[in-house]
Amino acid sequence: MGIDVVLLGYGAIGQAVHRMLGAHDGEVRVLGVLDRASLADPDPAALTARTTGPTGPAGPGSGPRVPVLDLATAIERADLVIECASPAAVRAHGPAITSAGTDLLVASLGALADGRLRAVLEAGPGRCHYSTGAIGGLDLIRASAGTINAIELRTRKLPAALLHPGLPGALRSAITRTAESGTAAPVFSGSVADAIRDFPSNINVAAALGLAAGDLDLVAVDIIADPAAAMTRHEITVRGEGGNYRFGIENFPDPANPATSALTARSMVSGVLRLAGCGPHFI
Numbered sequence: 181m182g183i184d185v186v187l188l189g190y191g192a193i194g195q196a197v198h199r200m201l202g203a204h205d206g207e208v209r210v211l212g213v214l215d216r217a218s219l220a221d222p223d224p225a226a227l228t229a230r231t232t233g234p235t236g237p238a239g240p241g242s243g244p245r246v247p248v249l250d251l252a253t254a255i256e257r258a259d260l261v262i263e264c265a266s267p268a269a270v271r272a273h274g275p276a277i278t279s280a281g282t283d284l285l286v287a288s289l290g291a292l293a294d295g296r297l298r299a300v301l302e303a304g305p306g307r308c309h310y311s312t313g314a315i316g317g318l319d320l321i322r323a324s325a326g327t328i329n330a331i332e333l334r335t336r337k338l339p340a341a342l343l344h345p346g347l348p349g350a351l352r353s354a355i356t357r358t359a360e361s362g363t364a365a366p367v368f369s370g371s372v373a374d375a376i377r378d379f380p381s382n383i384n385v386a387a388a389l390g391l392a393a394g395d396l397d398l399v400a401v402d403i404i405a406d407p408a409a410a411m412t413r414h415e416i417t418v419r420g421e422g423g424n425y426r427f428g429i430e431n432f433p434d435p436a437n438p439a440t441s442a443l444t445a446r447s448m449v450s451g452v453l454r455l456a457g458c459g460p461h462f463i
Protein backbone atom coordinates (compact mmCIF):
# COMPACT_ATOMS: atom_id res chain seq x y z
CA MET A 181 0.00 0.00 0.00
CA GLY A 182 1.03 3.63 0.27
CA ILE A 183 1.16 6.30 -2.41
CA ASP A 184 3.64 7.24 -5.14
CA VAL A 185 4.57 10.92 -5.39
CA VAL A 186 6.62 13.19 -7.65
CA LEU A 187 8.06 16.57 -6.65
CA LEU A 188 7.43 19.49 -9.01
CA GLY A 189 10.26 21.83 -7.94
CA TYR A 190 13.36 20.71 -6.09
CA GLY A 191 14.57 23.78 -4.24
CA ALA A 192 14.36 24.49 -0.51
CA ILE A 193 10.90 22.97 0.01
CA GLY A 194 11.28 20.11 -2.48
CA GLN A 195 14.55 18.92 -0.96
CA ALA A 196 13.26 19.23 2.61
CA VAL A 197 10.07 17.31 1.72
CA HIS A 198 12.16 14.62 0.05
CA ARG A 199 14.41 14.30 3.13
CA MET A 200 11.48 14.14 5.54
CA LEU A 201 9.52 11.63 3.46
CA GLY A 202 12.55 9.33 3.71
CA ALA A 203 11.30 8.46 7.21
CA HIS A 204 7.96 7.29 5.77
CA ASP A 205 8.99 5.19 2.78
CA GLY A 206 6.48 2.48 3.69
CA GLU A 207 3.66 4.95 3.21
CA VAL A 208 4.99 7.37 0.59
CA ARG A 209 7.44 6.59 -2.23
CA VAL A 210 9.17 9.52 -3.97
CA LEU A 211 9.44 8.38 -7.60
CA GLY A 212 11.38 11.41 -8.80
CA VAL A 213 11.33 15.11 -9.53
CA LEU A 214 10.29 17.42 -12.33
CA ASP A 215 12.80 20.21 -12.83
CA ARG A 216 12.93 23.15 -15.21
CA ALA A 217 14.98 21.25 -17.81
CA SER A 218 12.80 18.14 -17.78
CA LEU A 219 9.65 20.26 -18.10
CA ALA A 220 11.15 22.23 -20.99
CA ASP A 221 12.05 19.06 -22.94
CA PRO A 222 9.16 16.57 -23.00
CA ASP A 223 11.30 13.84 -24.64
CA PRO A 224 11.85 11.08 -22.03
CA ALA A 225 14.88 9.86 -24.00
CA ALA A 226 16.67 13.13 -23.23
CA LEU A 227 16.44 12.30 -19.54
CA THR A 228 17.74 8.77 -19.53
CA ALA A 229 18.97 7.99 -16.03
CA ARG A 230 19.47 11.64 -15.09
CA THR A 231 19.37 12.19 -11.34
CA THR A 232 19.62 15.24 -9.15
CA GLY A 233 20.59 15.76 -5.53
CA PRO A 234 20.49 18.24 -2.68
CA THR A 235 21.95 21.69 -3.23
CA GLY A 236 21.17 23.05 0.26
CA PRO A 237 23.53 23.88 3.14
CA ALA A 238 24.26 20.21 3.77
CA GLY A 239 26.34 20.34 0.57
CA PRO A 240 26.27 18.50 -2.73
CA GLY A 241 26.42 14.73 -2.57
CA SER A 242 25.42 14.53 1.09
CA GLY A 243 21.81 13.47 0.51
CA PRO A 244 19.93 10.95 -1.60
CA ARG A 245 19.98 11.27 -5.40
CA VAL A 246 16.59 11.23 -7.07
CA PRO A 247 15.58 10.47 -10.68
CA VAL A 248 14.51 13.35 -12.91
CA LEU A 249 11.28 12.50 -14.76
CA ASP A 250 9.46 13.92 -17.73
CA LEU A 251 5.95 15.24 -17.12
CA ALA A 252 4.09 12.46 -19.00
CA THR A 253 5.86 9.73 -17.02
CA ALA A 254 5.28 11.58 -13.75
CA ILE A 255 1.57 11.96 -14.46
CA GLU A 256 1.24 8.33 -15.49
CA ARG A 257 3.07 6.84 -12.50
CA ALA A 258 2.33 9.15 -9.59
CA ASP A 259 -0.76 9.20 -7.42
CA LEU A 260 0.18 12.74 -6.37
CA VAL A 261 2.36 15.55 -7.73
CA ILE A 262 3.66 17.80 -4.96
CA GLU A 263 4.09 21.33 -6.34
CA CYS A 264 6.77 23.35 -4.57
CA ALA A 265 8.08 25.47 -7.47
CA SER A 266 6.19 28.74 -8.17
CA PRO A 267 2.78 30.09 -9.21
CA ALA A 268 4.08 30.10 -12.80
CA ALA A 269 4.71 26.35 -12.58
CA VAL A 270 1.16 25.74 -11.32
CA ARG A 271 -0.21 27.75 -14.25
CA ALA A 272 1.99 25.97 -16.78
CA HIS A 273 1.66 22.36 -15.58
CA GLY A 274 -1.21 22.09 -13.08
CA PRO A 275 -3.98 21.62 -15.69
CA ALA A 276 -2.15 18.75 -17.43
CA ILE A 277 -1.77 16.98 -14.09
CA THR A 278 -5.32 17.19 -12.72
CA SER A 279 -7.00 16.75 -16.13
CA ALA A 280 -5.10 13.44 -16.50
CA GLY A 281 -6.58 12.23 -13.20
CA THR A 282 -3.45 12.68 -11.06
CA ASP A 283 -3.82 14.53 -7.76
CA LEU A 284 -1.92 17.77 -7.16
CA LEU A 285 -0.85 19.32 -3.84
CA VAL A 286 -0.19 23.04 -4.34
CA ALA A 287 2.16 25.22 -2.28
CA SER A 288 2.09 28.17 -4.71
CA LEU A 289 -1.52 29.05 -3.95
CA GLY A 290 -1.11 32.52 -5.42
CA ALA A 291 -1.71 30.91 -8.81
CA LEU A 292 -5.24 30.12 -7.66
CA ALA A 293 -6.06 33.80 -7.25
CA ASP A 294 -6.93 33.37 -10.94
CA GLY A 295 -10.50 32.03 -10.81
CA ARG A 296 -10.30 30.51 -14.29
CA LEU A 297 -7.22 28.44 -13.40
CA ARG A 298 -8.85 27.43 -10.12
CA ALA A 299 -11.92 26.18 -12.00
CA VAL A 300 -9.77 24.16 -14.41
CA LEU A 301 -7.79 22.55 -11.58
CA GLU A 302 -10.88 21.83 -9.54
CA ALA A 303 -12.67 20.24 -12.52
CA GLY A 304 -10.34 17.25 -12.10
CA PRO A 305 -10.70 14.35 -12.38
CA GLY A 306 -7.46 14.56 -10.32
CA ARG A 307 -8.02 16.37 -7.05
CA CYS A 308 -6.34 19.70 -6.30
CA HIS A 309 -5.28 19.98 -2.65
CA TYR A 310 -4.21 23.26 -1.06
CA SER A 311 -1.25 23.16 1.33
CA THR A 312 -1.57 25.03 4.63
CA GLY A 313 2.03 26.08 3.96
CA ALA A 314 3.61 28.61 6.29
CA ILE A 315 0.53 29.36 8.42
CA GLY A 316 -2.19 27.73 10.52
CA GLY A 317 -5.78 28.50 11.45
CA LEU A 318 -7.10 27.73 7.95
CA ASP A 319 -9.44 25.07 9.35
CA LEU A 320 -11.16 27.72 11.47
CA ILE A 321 -11.34 30.19 8.58
CA ARG A 322 -12.72 27.49 6.26
CA ALA A 323 -15.36 26.60 8.85
CA SER A 324 -16.30 30.29 9.04
CA ALA A 325 -16.54 30.81 5.25
CA GLY A 326 -19.62 32.86 4.42
CA THR A 327 -19.62 34.57 7.82
CA ILE A 328 -16.32 36.47 7.55
CA ASN A 329 -16.34 40.25 7.05
CA ALA A 330 -12.62 40.98 6.77
CA ILE A 331 -9.17 39.41 7.06
CA GLU A 332 -5.96 41.35 7.58
CA LEU A 333 -2.54 39.82 6.94
CA ARG A 334 0.59 41.63 8.12
CA THR A 335 3.72 39.83 6.97
CA ARG A 336 7.16 40.81 8.23
CA LYS A 337 10.24 39.46 6.45
CA LEU A 338 13.90 40.27 5.94
CA PRO A 339 14.40 42.76 3.06
CA ALA A 340 16.65 40.25 1.30
CA ALA A 341 13.85 37.68 1.40
CA LEU A 342 11.51 40.11 -0.40
CA LEU A 343 13.87 41.01 -3.24
CA HIS A 344 13.52 39.03 -6.48
CA PRO A 345 14.40 39.70 -10.12
CA GLY A 346 10.84 40.56 -11.28
CA LEU A 347 10.19 43.16 -8.57
CA PRO A 348 8.85 46.54 -9.88
CA GLY A 349 11.46 49.32 -9.55
CA ALA A 350 9.62 51.40 -6.91
CA LEU A 351 9.21 48.39 -4.63
CA ARG A 352 12.83 47.38 -5.14
CA SER A 353 13.98 50.88 -4.12
CA ALA A 354 11.73 50.91 -1.03
CA ILE A 355 12.97 47.50 0.13
CA THR A 356 16.60 48.36 -0.58
CA ARG A 357 16.26 51.66 1.36
CA THR A 358 14.86 49.71 4.31
CA ALA A 359 17.81 47.33 4.24
CA GLU A 360 20.27 50.25 4.13
CA SER A 361 18.54 52.21 6.91
CA GLY A 362 18.40 49.21 9.24
CA THR A 363 14.85 50.21 10.27
CA ALA A 364 11.67 48.25 9.56
CA ALA A 365 9.19 49.92 7.17
CA PRO A 366 5.95 49.03 5.37
CA VAL A 367 6.64 48.38 1.68
CA PHE A 368 3.35 47.03 0.35
CA SER A 369 -0.35 47.46 1.08
CA GLY A 370 -3.01 46.00 -1.19
CA SER A 371 -5.15 43.10 -2.38
CA VAL A 372 -4.20 39.42 -2.66
CA ALA A 373 -4.03 39.73 -6.47
CA ASP A 374 -1.65 42.72 -6.27
CA ALA A 375 0.48 41.04 -3.58
CA ILE A 376 0.82 37.88 -5.68
CA ARG A 377 1.63 39.95 -8.79
CA ASP A 378 4.47 41.78 -7.01
CA PHE A 379 5.70 38.97 -4.70
CA PRO A 380 4.72 35.69 -6.40
CA SER A 381 6.93 33.45 -4.27
CA ASN A 382 6.58 35.36 -1.01
CA ILE A 383 2.96 35.84 -0.08
CA ASN A 384 1.07 32.69 -1.07
CA VAL A 385 -0.25 32.70 2.49
CA ALA A 386 -2.48 35.64 1.48
CA ALA A 387 -4.12 33.49 -1.20
CA ALA A 388 -4.46 30.63 1.31
CA LEU A 389 -6.47 32.90 3.62
CA GLY A 390 -8.75 34.09 0.80
CA LEU A 391 -9.27 30.57 -0.56
CA ALA A 392 -10.18 29.30 2.92
CA ALA A 393 -12.60 32.22 3.43
CA GLY A 394 -14.15 31.59 -0.01
CA ASP A 395 -13.44 35.16 -1.17
CA LEU A 396 -10.00 36.56 -1.93
CA ASP A 397 -11.36 40.11 -1.83
CA LEU A 398 -11.89 39.82 1.94
CA VAL A 399 -8.11 39.83 2.50
CA ALA A 400 -6.06 43.04 2.93
CA VAL A 401 -2.29 42.47 2.77
CA ASP A 402 0.50 44.52 4.36
CA ILE A 403 4.15 43.62 3.96
CA ILE A 404 6.84 45.04 6.21
CA ALA A 405 10.51 44.78 5.35
CA ASP A 406 12.40 44.36 8.62
CA PRO A 407 16.22 44.13 8.61
CA ALA A 408 16.05 42.72 12.18
CA ALA A 409 13.50 39.98 11.38
CA ALA A 410 15.34 36.83 12.40
CA MET A 411 11.96 35.12 12.05
CA THR A 412 9.25 35.60 9.43
CA ARG A 413 6.07 36.84 11.10
CA HIS A 414 2.50 36.51 9.78
CA GLU A 415 -0.09 38.38 11.88
CA ILE A 416 -3.60 37.36 10.85
CA THR A 417 -6.77 39.09 12.06
CA VAL A 418 -10.17 37.70 11.11
CA ARG A 419 -13.45 39.51 11.85
CA GLY A 420 -16.78 37.82 11.25
CA GLU A 421 -20.29 37.17 12.39
CA GLY A 422 -19.23 34.07 14.30
CA GLY A 423 -16.36 35.74 16.15
CA ASN A 424 -13.03 37.50 15.87
CA TYR A 425 -9.76 35.59 15.62
CA ARG A 426 -6.09 36.53 15.75
CA PHE A 427 -3.16 34.33 14.85
CA GLY A 428 0.48 35.32 15.26
CA ILE A 429 2.84 32.96 13.47
CA GLU A 430 6.61 33.32 13.85
CA ASN A 431 8.53 30.95 11.65
CA PHE A 432 12.22 30.28 11.31
CA PRO A 433 13.15 30.69 7.64
CA ASP A 434 14.29 27.62 5.72
CA PRO A 435 18.11 27.67 5.84
CA ALA A 436 18.19 27.04 2.08
CA ASN A 437 15.84 29.94 1.23
CA PRO A 438 15.27 32.88 3.62
CA ALA A 439 12.07 33.79 1.73
CA THR A 440 10.43 30.51 2.73
CA SER A 441 9.37 29.52 6.24
CA ALA A 442 10.74 26.13 7.23
CA LEU A 443 7.23 25.16 8.40
CA THR A 444 6.08 25.01 4.76
CA ALA A 445 7.89 21.75 3.97
CA ARG A 446 6.62 20.21 7.23
CA SER A 447 3.08 21.24 6.35
CA MET A 448 3.44 19.60 2.96
CA VAL A 449 4.76 16.37 4.48
CA SER A 450 1.90 16.39 6.98
CA GLY A 451 -0.57 16.84 4.11
CA VAL A 452 1.01 14.06 2.05
CA LEU A 453 0.91 11.66 5.02
CA ARG A 454 -2.71 12.49 5.52
CA LEU A 455 -3.43 11.73 1.85
CA ALA A 456 -1.54 8.45 2.32
CA GLY A 457 -3.97 7.57 5.10
CA CYS A 458 -1.59 8.06 8.05
CA GLY A 459 -3.32 9.64 11.07
CA PRO A 460 -4.14 11.26 13.34
CA HIS A 461 -6.54 13.35 11.25
CA PHE A 462 -8.07 16.56 12.53
CA ILE A 463 -11.25 17.28 10.61
Ligand SMILES: NC(=O)C1=CN([C@@H]2O[C@H](COP(=O)(O)OP(=O)(O)OC[C@H]3O[C@@H](n4cnc5c(N)ncnc54)[C@H](OP(=O)(O)O)[C@@H]3O)[C@@H](O)[C@H]2O)C=CC1
Nearest residue numbers: 189191192193216264265266269288313314381384437440
Ligand atom coordinates in the same frame (compact mmCIF):
# COMPACT_ATOMS: atom_id res chain seq x y z
N1 LIG B 1 1.88 28.33 0.70
C1 LIG B 1 2.92 28.78 1.40
O1 LIG B 1 2.79 29.09 2.60
C2 LIG B 1 4.25 28.90 0.76
C3 LIG B 1 4.41 28.66 -0.58
N2 LIG B 1 5.65 28.75 -1.15
C4 LIG B 1 5.75 28.48 -2.60
O2 LIG B 1 6.67 27.43 -2.79
C5 LIG B 1 7.55 27.77 -3.85
C6 LIG B 1 8.87 27.04 -3.68
O3 LIG B 1 9.55 27.54 -2.54
P1 LIG B 1 11.10 27.19 -2.32
O4 LIG B 1 11.32 25.74 -2.41
O5 LIG B 1 11.51 27.91 -1.10
O6 LIG B 1 11.74 27.91 -3.59
P2 LIG B 1 13.17 27.62 -4.25
O7 LIG B 1 13.45 28.82 -5.09
O8 LIG B 1 14.15 27.20 -3.24
O9 LIG B 1 12.88 26.36 -5.19
C7 LIG B 1 11.94 26.40 -6.23
C8 LIG B 1 12.33 25.36 -7.24
O10 LIG B 1 11.29 25.26 -8.22
C9 LIG B 1 11.84 25.51 -9.52
N3 LIG B 1 10.87 26.24 -10.34
C10 LIG B 1 10.32 27.44 -10.10
N4 LIG B 1 9.48 27.79 -11.09
C11 LIG B 1 9.50 26.77 -11.98
C12 LIG B 1 8.84 26.53 -13.22
N5 LIG B 1 8.00 27.43 -13.75
N6 LIG B 1 9.09 25.37 -13.85
C13 LIG B 1 9.95 24.48 -13.32
N7 LIG B 1 10.61 24.64 -12.17
C14 LIG B 1 10.39 25.78 -11.50
C15 LIG B 1 13.08 26.35 -9.27
O11 LIG B 1 13.95 26.21 -10.35
P3 LIG B 1 15.01 27.40 -10.68
O12 LIG B 1 15.98 27.37 -9.57
O13 LIG B 1 15.54 27.00 -12.00
O14 LIG B 1 14.22 28.67 -10.71
C16 LIG B 1 13.61 25.73 -7.99
O15 LIG B 1 14.33 24.56 -8.24
C17 LIG B 1 7.65 29.30 -3.79
O16 LIG B 1 7.99 29.84 -5.04
C18 LIG B 1 6.26 29.70 -3.37
O17 LIG B 1 5.46 29.91 -4.53
C19 LIG B 1 6.75 29.06 -0.42
C20 LIG B 1 6.64 29.31 0.92
C21 LIG B 1 5.38 29.28 1.62
Ligand SMILES: O=C([O-])CC(=O)C(=O)O
Nearest residue numbers: 314382383384385440441
Ligand atom coordinates in the same frame (compact mmCIF):
# COMPACT_ATOMS: atom_id res chain seq x y z
O1 LIG C 1 7.14 31.08 3.81
C1 LIG C 1 6.46 32.04 4.19
O2 LIG C 1 6.51 32.49 5.36
C2 LIG C 1 5.47 32.68 3.28
C3 LIG C 1 5.76 32.59 1.85
O3 LIG C 1 6.88 32.58 1.40
C4 LIG C 1 4.61 32.53 0.94
O4 LIG C 1 3.47 32.66 1.42
O5 LIG C 1 4.82 32.37 -0.27
